[in-house]
Amino acid sequence: MPVQFILRRLISVIPVLFIVSIGVFSLTYLIPGDAAVTLAGDTATPERIEQIRQELGLDRPMLVQYFSWLGGVLQGNLGTSIYANQSVGDELLRRFPVTFSLAVGAMLFTLIFGIAAGVLAARKPNSWVDRLVQAGSSVGIAMPSFWIALILVLIFAVNLGWLPAVGYVAPTVSFVGWLKSIILPSIALGVGGASVVARQLRGSLMDVLTLDYVRTAKARGISPRAIVLKHALKNAMVPVLTVLGVQAAYLLGGTVIVEQIFGIPGVGKYVYDSLFTLDLPVVQGSVIFIALLVILVNLLVDISYGLVNPKARQT
Amino acid sequence: MTATLSPPTIESPAPRRRGSGRLLRRFARNKWGGVAAVYLVLLVLVAIFAPLVAPMDPLAQDLNAVNQPPSAAHWLGADDVGRDILSRIIYGSRVSLIAGVSSVLLSLLVALPIGLVAGYVGGLVDTVVMRLGDALQTLPALVLALTLSAVLGPGLRNATIALAIVFLPTFLRLVRGQVIAIRKETYIEASQSIGTPGLTIMRKRILPNIASPLIVQCAVSMAFALLAEAALSFLGLGVQPPEPSWGRMLATSYTYVYSAGWQVFMPGIAIVVTVLAVTLFADALRDSLGREIRRA
Amino acid sequence: MSRHTIANDTRANDTADDEIVLSVRNLSVEFATGNGYTRVVDDVSFSLRPRETMGIVGESGSGKSVTSMSIMRLIPTPPGRIANGEIVFAGQDLLQLSELEMRRIRGDRISMIFQEPLTALNPAYTIGNQLVEAIRTHREITRKQATERAAELLDLVGIPSPRQRLLDYPHQFSGGMLQRAMIAGALACDPELLIADEPTTALDVTIQAQILELLRRVQEEFGMSMLFISHDLGVIADVCDRVGVMYAGQLVESSDVFELFARPFHPYTEGLLRAMPQHTAGSEELVPIPGTTPDLASVEAQCRFEPRCRHAVAGCGETVVPLETVGAREVRCLRAHHLELEGAS
Amino acid sequence: GTGTQQQSTGDWRTDADRGAILRAGARLTPAWVSKTFDPLKSIGGSDIVLDRLIYGTLTGKNAAGQPTPWLVESWSQPEPTVLDLKVRQGVTFHDGSPFTAEAVKAGLDRNRSAGSPYAASLAAISSIELPDANTVRLVTSRPASGALLLTLSGREGLIPGPASLADPDSMATNPIGAGPFQILEWRQGESMKLRAYPGYYDKDQYLVAGIDFVNVNDEVSARNAVLAGDIDVGFVDAEGVPALTANPGTAVAVNQSDAAYYVNINLTTQNPPLADVRVRQAINTAVNRDQIASAVIGAGSAPAWQLFPQGYPGHDPALEKRYAYDPARARQMLADAGYPNGFDMKLYAVSTTPSITRTTEIVAANLNDVGIRTQIVAGTSWVQDYAIDRKGDAAVGTWLPRTDPTLTFQSLFGGVGTLNVGKYSSPELNGIVDQAQGVTDSAAADTLLKQASGYVVDQALEVPIAYMPSLWGYSQKIGLRDGTLRDHGNLGQGLDFTSVYVKR
Amino acid sequence: MTEPTSDTLLEVSGLTKHFPVRGGVLQRTKARVRAVDGLDFTVRRGETLGLVGESGSGKSTTGRLVLRLIEPTAGRVVFDGVDVLKLGRGAMRDMRSRMQMIFQDPYSSLDPQATVADSIGEPLSVHEGLRGAKRDGRVVELLERVGLKPQHLHRYPYEFSGGQRQRICIARALALKPDLLVCDEPVSALDVSIQAQVINLLKSIQRDTGISLLFISHDLSVVRHVSDRIAVMYLGRIVEIGDSEQIYTQPRHPYTETLLSAIPVPNPVTQRRRERILLRGEPPSPLDPPSGCRFHTRCQYAMDVCAVEEPVLAPAGRGSSACHLHDYGPGLGGGTVLDLEPTHRPVPA
């Protein structure tokens, strides 16, 4: 039963999240130095720094800090940014749509190009299309996303001037502006995923196309097109879904670097900035947040297994 | 030769080739795998003999040649403090290889025994190990690597450790998954029915049979390590200046996309080609090993 | 000997045009292997009359499936290719048809069922969906009508409460029911010929008996011809009118089923019969065929059974052996005329 | 700073689109700007840029480094320890309440209160009196110098309105100042929209109806944004100059700034050689300033030989080229100091910004050349590692002089201060600085400041490297009021928005 | 059922294995697969006991339980007077050398990465500590015993055909000269011609060594050929056990009769004359076996009592049968089911 299945998955998330929270907290605790130093400015005396530490509660024992933080997290309070003096949770929610735009853009790119290329390649193995897809996807996987970003900026923003080089426009402000602002970063993020999906889909499609039920479909006179698009694709998507789950996590990681390059105020940039300013509540909050996102994506993947695989729906 | 028959007719001399000979021949059949292997061997040689291969000292600054485009003196141009880019790319291969190889080995060293035991013994051990792995995997690799590097401090060694930790869940899962799959094979049951002790089964029956996918995964992870090292260096958490690393070179060149655009390409191409080679190598390896498994 | 041949050729020609549903002539199929092509089906000829069940029996790898797949033109190309031969169905050579024309025949005039019912149906779609698709591929009727027909078909093959069962996924069916559903799909368009490739091998004997019964019944009802492939001589003896025995890619013998079992012409057929446990009483030794089947990549044109043949004499392994017509039977053995072989007890 | 790139523009009176919104790039991430605009929380580099537009400052500062009137109309010094500020008439806060001497006193008292980040820089003020309705009298503990007026052109001179002071938390979203602009919309890390305050006293001081700040992370992003037309003006780096000048729609303004690259030295005995003045002098001699300035920092840069640039109080021409680049001599000096084989040291880079990294790499190479084996540490929390934990021997960074030059000496070499890693303190230098703080006469003060500068150079307490140019990329849609694009001198203090308008 | 005597090698009683099926939100056991549900049988020295039954009837599970490769839910396994289930780790390991197993799939029962010498040598090195040439010497002897050649010693499994692999497995099982060999469908994956080779090999080994065989197969004709006695399983229970020839010619349980009738005889003349009994419906799930007699849902002779009362294995002829027909209804009284006239057959409930 799907509801039971989802419930079970949700419950299994709890220990994972707990471990993550401990891990994240102790990791950030281990980061040398703290925000008090940076906050105090360059004229600060050690006494002043100590005072700020006390104000921020950074001088308490780690366990005390952890449980007070966890208590907050459980009540939906991810703490307050040391610099910006704002709720980390609010800020994350405000930034989430930005990163979400990017992630969806990149996912769309991944899916559309990945699936199209995978299907084209698998339909005619060893044809020039297949070779092109194979070569293209190999290179696509090998290219670091930040390098793609640099080159895209060079071509489309600087030389051609078609798309902005930096910045993010909210869709509520200007839809076209929003679209323009996420195209390049989405592509930079999506190329790797599209390549992985294309390769995976090509492989699994070719595997599926050798399976018995495809032979059955052929023996029933069903057209090759329907065989690939109806019979094979749905089943070949099972391993692709796994890959997509991994890619989604990978993509969220990639936003750190791509948002940095494109100056996009999303969650990834929030993490990056906070790591360098040692804004620990932000680091902790946003890393937990990202972990939650990844878990959510995996949950979605698990549920979508049920869509393509009726067997999974039952158990 | 006429039909190959089973006893009593078989008389063909039994070739006592261990798997590797067959493997090599099959590997060589894959054209791109071969090219990749040759490239990687060359790369390793170049990295080892960098002082002999590099035309210049990678650290020698020539402030008169700052951001000089490719020329007879500097084949790939000079960087922002006038260092020879070619020489730096050559020396940079050391960093990439060290980061790639050692992070994977380190991770494997930890994951292999744990995964073997978790997969073979199952039960609580397995649950605990897998939950830890799950938790580690909920963090995107780059975020995890970034956070770990921030904790450990920048530098090649720490970046390598961070990457090794990032790889842990992947290897754990792979080893455990493979062990569980192989544990179901009849030949394991056969060994158990003989009374072979668990440790011996793990060592002599399971380990050799999970080696192939593991080797392939190592190659795949190595490709990822190359990319991740570049990303960390790009973000300033990798190798410390003035040591050359491809990621760092790219980060530096980012500043000069307008005035010295070629600088963006050189280290980028080095990364892409090397990652590509490792990936193709892994593919070819998977294919040749795969056949081995399938036929068996 | 040559007289026999001529006489029988004439007989064959008499019936050829209107009496024969399917005629496979000199079919050879090759697969690309590491070095060049390996011929896995070599010069196979047989024909099927209306309402007749022709069995093909042989050990694993003897080329039974490849032969049947060739008739449907489902050999994966590459690596496979039909190197030679004709497959005449209802007066036209299937090998000359375009892919589109061939597709119109598949599932409509020739249907096929397979060995492994669990994998032969798409796990991602309901039984009903797949039946409806099978019908609507060849018949221009509405989805509703097709669903109606699908339910009728399920009922026909003996699946209780067919209308609900249409909504089930393959994994909700047992092996026997799946094979019934497969048969329903194969009957969807009232085919002239049903090819059954080891349809009961994966099933328990009790289920096998049900399925064989079902096949016999629907063949009667639909008036089809059937090409029935099996490695089990017992099953062949049960359902076939005529039988062809394959060994290492070649048809070594074909004959009326009673004659074949009563008195095999080929030593291999004899060997198979003698190796069956039913052949002997419990205490007696079975009589195996020594050795194993040859590696097709390295067989040559001479008799392929010679290394394992207890009747082989000097010279057997050196001459190319043609398929020879002896009365209404055919055999591929140099010594066929000299051997008095043992049949089923 | 002075604009070096001139542009032939028309007359702003006819050309300027007074209803236009200017789009400017700025760093708006939490590291650079705090969420609240409470002056006491103004710590990020971009805060002052926004604060100044919202609050205005009591005084201004001109290109020559001299104080100019702003919200304070004029000043006088009836006694050496008394400074009378005349509050400008007709100025109102954004809520309409008048900008009064009382409000100024309240603001200043808050700014100099204990716990305020400006307590030190306003320490000279012993009390504030209100002799009449329009005058704020600052009574100082020492004779007041011009430096105090300059100080009031910085964060110390930000005066929130009484309504804001009554509820400091409200300054997070609704700061009430007397400055030319009000906040329309604020998205941290993303954008800040300012709109002209209709009640601002001088209609012609600012020529735009509003400023939309867009976040740009760094010089490269800013340059790209200018090139792509996303913003009209933004800070760029030397590498951006060729692209911006080559592009027909954009230009670059190069201003000199007071900021400089320098090597901060950990003056403890942790690494004994560094405690030896001869070694420090050798280090100074080993660094190739000219090359760094020209080849590495590029346009608008000049080698630095002392703390303050030319034109800044305390700059002494005589100190120029004191330690001219001479590796052979440096090696000799090291040998003389007893280190013929050099020694090891750890050099921190304060950020991963390309120019810092580059400078660090060259300095390290220079030092290696003379036998000082230098290991670079970058990309770490240098404040913690270097400044707090004192793990390193030196750090390459940028130095932004305080508005009051004496404070510069105090924070760098006055015994406290984070950047005074070794907590160095010299009675001689302290004496000179104390004296300078008490001198009213600016000429006398300058002499003392020069003396202090000289002491720092003599003792080689740091290694000044090069002055940073302040580079602005801007779109040709922008008109320049006097043909120059001015900024507020110190790097990161922002553009002087009075100098620009949007062309019709 | 035969009473245990001194020449009883293996005595199994009440052997039961229920596999838990987890489900629900908390992954609690929500059902149990009753794979094996209370088996009693014995194997004498030198005898072959055949175990037949349809797929899923619990044959393999029984084999594993006997060798203690899985722990039973209940029951006793006494091997040569020793209660196997009570043995500690070390004693169990020693015991393993006395009972060995060969498996159905010759392709997966050999480690693809191990040479023939390694595979066959494994029991020798584990139990006798043999290494190197000494071990190889013994392996060669074994190879020759199963009809392979010394030069096969260092080859890998993929170089062998299915029949040859099965020979290697037999060699491995014989290495320690066990008293009992459990053969789990050893020939099901092989072609007829090869099947006969392997069966003959097993029989000749039994003749030479006096080893006991527990021969598992779904093919009643193969089982009949090799076995002295046969046990017929249905849904985890033995429905009939007895002398091989008697089971074949005079079945005393309707299921045995059905099974026999379903096996096609390779002779068209006889095959087409035989009476066929077609089972009704589908095999029930071992998760929820039918009440009373487990076969009653498909039995053509089923009576009311069959759905209620579970028949026990009671002596019938030279064996035992668990069927109510022997005491209820027409009352066969231990006679063969074949004696039932179709017209006299009771109407199924």
Ligand SMILES: Nc1ncnc2c1ncn2[C@@H]1O[C@H](COP(=O)(O)OP(=O)(O)OP(=O)(O)O)[C@@H](O)[C@H]1O
């Ligand atoms: N796709 C393929 N590629 C290469 N070789 C193939 C392929 N399909 C079949 N063959 C080869 O053709 C030969 C005949 O195979 P076929 O499947 O017809 O045997 P079969 O008689 O049906 O055997 P079985 O009883 O195992 O089904 C075998 O040697 C097989 O290896």
Ligand SMILES: Nc1ncnc2c1ncn2[C@@H]1O[C@H](COP(=O)(O)OP(=O)(O)OP(=O)(O)O)[C@@H](O)[C@H]1O
């Ligand atoms: N490890 C297991 N976990 C859960 N269920 C199991 C397990 N092993 C076997 N079963 C179930 O126990 C029942 C009996 O299985 P077993 O393998 O003993 O049957 P079998 O008679 O050997 O069948 P086959 O002829 O298919 O080999 C089956 O329903 C099977 O699904």
Ligand SMILES: [Mg+2]
């Ligand atoms: Mg087949």
Ligand SMILES: [Mg+2]
């Ligand atoms: Mg079994």
